[in-house]
Amino acid sequence: MATKLWITESHKVIVCNNNLKIPQWMLNRMIRIVETNSEQIIQAWIDHFGEITYYC
Numbered sequence: 493m494a495t496k497l498w499i500t501e502s503h504k505v506i507v508c509n510n511n512l513k514i515p516q517w518m519l520n521r522m523i524r525i526v527e528t529n530s531e532q533i534i535q536a537w538i539d540h541f542g543e544i545t546y547y548c
Contacts, residue, residue, distance in 0.1 A: 493511040493512055494509070494511055494512065495507070495509065495510045495511060495512045495514050495519070496508035496509050497522065497523065497526055498547055498548075499526065499527075499530050499533060499534065499546075500546060500547070500548050501546040501548070503527065503530040503531070503534070504527060505523045505526050505527050505530075506547075506548070507519065507523070
């Protein structure tokens, strides 16, 4: 069970699934935090894995 958030190429967030049933108000806050920090998250991903691909 997991809740998955995907960062798109335009640095917006898509909720892939919410199997943990996180309340919508908390999910919205998480989305805002991830979108605000998407540049750093993407750069950390590239630093660790060497590349990044986007689903959309």
